[in-house]
Amino acid sequence: MIAYLGRRLIQSLLILLGVSLITFALLYLLPADPVRQIAGRSATPQTVENIRQQLGLDQPFIVQYWHYLTKLVSGDLGRSYIQRSEVTELIVSRLPASLLLMLGAILCELLIGLSMGLIAAVKRGTATDQTLMVASFVGVSAPQFVVGLLLLYVFAVRLSWFPIGGYGTWRHLVLPSLTMGILGAGWYARMMRSSMIDVLRQDYVRTARAKGIARGAIIFRHALPNAILPVIAMIGIDIGIFMGGIVVVESVFGWPGIGQLAWQAIQRVDIPIIMGVTLVSAFAIVLGNLLADIIAPFIDPRIKLR
Amino acid sequence: MSGRTEGGVPQQTSQNPVLAMTPDRILTITNLSVSVRGEEGSREVVSNLSLTLSRGETLCIAGESGSGKSMTALAIMQLLPQPAARISAGTVHLGETELTALDERRMRRIRGDRIAMIFQEPMTSLNPVLSIGRQLTESIEAHTSLSPSQARQRAIEALKAVRISEAESRLRQFPHELSGGMRQRVMIAMALALEPDVLIADEPTTALDVTVQGEVLELLRDLQQKHGTSVILITHDMGVVAEMADRVIIMRHGRMVEEGKTSDIFARPQADYTRELLAAVPRIGSGAGRQQSKEIAEAAMPANVAEVNDLHVRFDLRGGILGRVTRRVHAVEGVSFSIAPNETLALVGESGCGKSTTAKALAGLVPYSGDIVVGGRNLSGLGRDERKAVRRDVQMIFQDPFASLDPRMRVGDLVAEPLVIHGIASKEERRERAAALFDRVGLSSDQMELYPHEFSGGQRQRVCIARALALRPKLIIADESVSALDVSVQARVLDLLKELQREFGVAYLFISHDMAVVENISDRVAVMYLGQIVEMGTRDQVFSNPRHPYTKRLIEAVPVPDPAQRRSRFARLDQEIPSATRRIGEAPLKLALSDVGNGHLVATEG
Structure with missing residues (x-):
């Protein structure tokens, strides 16, 4: 290890x-x-x-x-050309907001995506399955700025359930997380569905049924841990996709994270900031993948890290 | 006892089998039909099947693939693959309960508790992410009100009953840490932990090595006698039938062909199909009926087709920060043999003994050390292109005819492909040669435009044989090439291989775990164990006079398809076959082969 x-x-x-x-x-x-x-x-x-x-x-x-x-x-990312302050300081002050957003987004996509995929697989071939898969397709294909604006219009402008933008309370977090999470949720729903259908066909699921195990236990104890493995490997890759999405979503919702910082820097060719944000993002992706690989053996005893 | 007709089929006119039931009868199937919905509409896979099972009885359902035997088992369990398959007619009574009328909840209480089932593939039938203990206790907890610690105790007892050592620590292990035989024993423990009335075993030993198979069969018989369980044993292997069954049902195309006491079926088969099936079963000792071991080849002393000298194949396992080699799998350790033209050398042994790796080295599919000489040229001294040219003389036929043909290519192109690869002949000539090969292996040249999925398993293996013959090789390596086929198909493919040998003078390296098949086809036999040859000689030397204890055990473990020769006890393995993986620096002990007369080589211990 x-x-x-x-x-x-x-x-x-x-x-x-x-x-x-x-x-x-x-x-x-x-x-x-x-x-x-x-x-x-x-x-x-x-x-x-x-x-x-x-x-x-x-x-x-x-x-x-x-x-x-x-x-x-020595940990020095240089000074911003325009903002006349240290890049390290700028990133450190904005990183927590972005991490919070990312956490919210991962939570959204896992909760929505995995449950959709699970239900679709168990109800395979029914109207429920088809509806869920159409929904996931919409989620995968809709551009983030469209989803963001749509959510803003419906839930912030019309219904006033959530604030239009800004940062501070959990209510501020909901819409941007959803916007970022919906794309991933669509992917996860499809992946989870096919993975689960595959697992439900396995011999060991038949064995469990032959033992007279209840349906719920078969799905959650026998099938789910096996089906979720490829999904976990995806989460690591997903962080990379988030890093791209964060630039758009933070701009739409006025979220004070590194995505916004990067967007401003790109417009003004502020090289030290662009470099800094890129490296931090790359680090996050590497870390995410490492975490996914470390988690895997806890779910599947056949995987050994060496 | 009027209702119990010895070996008889319940009359279709019987109104209600429950009324005719005696307390002795545990399971009654009446006029069962199972249909499967496919692309071309609904198809019956089990038709109008009736059978009974008495307490403590072992009933074998035997038949070839597609006979509906597994579907019958799944129908009893109400586990038919949904939504395609369903019971279209008939009833299944367990005692007085009609199973087909039960809803899922009530059926679930019967599964695992009163009827248990074990499956063919021990490798995939256990959940890889749950510990053995969890998988054992969950079924105990599902059907009893025992506390977790009591359930655990029960699980330990169940493991002990199937003779698994250190049962308590096994509970914490995961399926991948156990061998195939151990896993199947865990499956049996799981099935019998709740002492069911009926145990359905669907090909329980088919995926196991022959010495392990004997052990598992004996275990099943022991436990059955102890608990008085009724067993339905589903198998394609007439040897297993003879060894285990009180009564036999022969099935074909979803219908019962014949039913009767085991001794009657083997001694006086009534149906034509049963006779064919029994005739096709390869038997040890029947090899004498085929051509004599070729002494001619030795007399004339022509140059050997292939010679293998001190062959080693090792696979490195890496570990540590720098990924250095820490351990090695010693797959093949100093194997030497030669094959003469027109000769069949069989390489036998159990899984992991290195027989397939030897074949792959010979075909150039794995790196090796040592000398391989094909057609008089040593491969290690040659360049890439020359080696490719020499390799034309060595072709392979693999085990799984389904996986070894590209599903997106027409079979005609598949057979002609080796010619394309080696740049031989024009397009028209290639077609002609492929057509001729199709005729030769018993297919028609009209079929060249079809795709692999349009053929049966046996036909596909013929396509593979045609492909292997395309380059007119001097040596064909057949790696378990008939193992996946039904016995009747197997017999025909073996006959084809022999014919082709007579016609083309091709030599075979025939790799198999099946001693009966080996005895049927080989001229010489080499027995492999843990990467080394432990015994080698002519077929008669090895089978009539086996000298090495491992060879003896292999031959004894094969179930004999004759109920009169039923053994009281199978040879029991004292231990699992040790692993061929070793740490760096720990070299395995080299066995020396000594001649015990007329070229019969036997390894001497130490």
Whole structure:
């Protein structure tokens, strides 16, 4: 187990290094010039050149990347070009909001998705099954900004059950979590359904029935733990998809998380913030996958980490 | 006792079997029909079946695949696959209870408590994520009001009854930590823990090694005598029938063909089908009836088709932070043999003995060390392309004819594919050659346009044989190639293989766990155990004069299809076969083979 974690940790560091290199290179090749953004349209060429030198952006790519890496190792993500504060501080102040949103979203998609899939599988071939699968299809295909606006209109504007936007109470959390969770819920419903149908056909389920075990116990004790395994592996991957969705959803709901921060930074070519948010997201994805892999052996004794 | 006709079928006119019931009779099936809804409408898989089962009796339902024997079992349990299959007519009485009329809730109380069932596949019939203990206690808790600790005690007793050692610690183990034989014993423990009136065993030993099979059958017989359980044993194996049954029902295409006392069925089969079935069963000792072991091959001394010298195949298992090799599976350890043209060498042994790995090394499918010489050329000295050319001479036929044909290709293309791969012949010539091969293996060339799923298992195996013959190989490796087939089909495929050998002079490396089949087809036999050959010689030497204890045990364990030769006790395994996985540095003990006369090689211990 310790050997396994050690190996995974080394792998994770390599992944983060790769992510930083690729993002850095892409931003370097970008035709947009961050210095122009900082200096403003009226700046003289001399001023622009001064700022460029100040930020070290006149150096060759390798040198720039090396500087960034050496600072990164000591936990320094650099200073924002526009906001004139440390990137680390900016991210740390906004991360809790994003994590909360992500937690809410995962909860939504698991609760909705898994129960939909489970019911559809057990009621396979009935009208219930078909209705649920149509619903899941809508969930998978609807773009997040449409779902977000729709939820806002119905539940905030018309019904006034939840606030329109902002951050603070649990009521603020409901609509953004739902918006983010619905997409995943659709996926999970479909995955859970096919996984469950597959498991219900297995010999051991027949054995359980031949033993005279009650239907509920067969579904929840015998089938569910087996059916949920592929779903757990998905949660790790899902965090990556959330990182993309968070940019849209936080903007729609005015949620003060790193998604909003990233969105502002992208518009102004604020390279240190973009780099910082990308690395934090990559770290979250790596961590999510690791957690999913660590949980798996607790459900399936056949899986051994080594 | 008027209602109990010895070996007789209840008359279809009998109005109510319950009235005619004697206290002795536990299960009565009357005019049962089961139909399955498919794409072409409804189809009867069991038709008008009637049978009775008395207390303490063992009734075997025997038949080939598709005979409806398993469907009958599932119908009794009301476990037919939903929603496709259903009971379309007839009744099933357990005592005086009509089972087909019960709702699910009341039927559930009967399942596991009064009728228990064990299935064919011990590997998949236990839930992989629940401990053995949980799976045992849950059925006890479902049917009794015992407390958890009492249920646990009962579970331990049940495990002890099926002779599982260290029962208490076994409760915490998971199915994947047990061997196939152990798992089947757990299944039996689970089925018998509540002392049911009826036990239905559907092919309980088919997936097990032959020495384990004997053990499990004996266990079943023992427990049945102890508890007076009535057993319905479903099997395709006439050897198992002869060994176990008081009474036999032969089924075919969903209908009962014949019913009677076991001794009567074997001695005086009435129906044609029963006679065919019994004739097709391979028997040890009947091999003498086929051609004599070929002495000719040795006299003429032609160059061997293939020679294997000191073959080793090991698989590394990694562990630790750096993923270093910590343990190795010693799958094949220093195996040497040679095969002459026109000769069949059989490689026998139980699962995990390394016989299939040996075959794969010979076919170039796994990395190996040692020497493999095909057609006089040593493969290890050759480059990639040369090796490919040499390998044309070695072709394989696998066990599962369903899995070894690409379902999206026409069978004609499948047979011609080896020619395409090796760039032989033009398109038209390839078609002609494939057509000729189809005729040769007993299929018609019209069938070349069809897809694999349109063929039966036996026909598919013929397609595989045609494919293997396409390159005119000198050696065909048949890896359990007839194991998945029904006996009557098996017999025909074996005959085809022999014919093709006479015609093309091809040599076979015939890999099998089935001693009776091996005796039927082989010229020479090599017995493998834990990666090494423990005995090798001509068929007559090995079967008439087995010298190594493992060979003896293998031969003795095969159930004989003759009720008169029923053994009082099966050879019992003292222990499980040890694992071939070892730590680095722990080399297995090399067995030395010594000649006990006329090339009959036997391993000497130590």
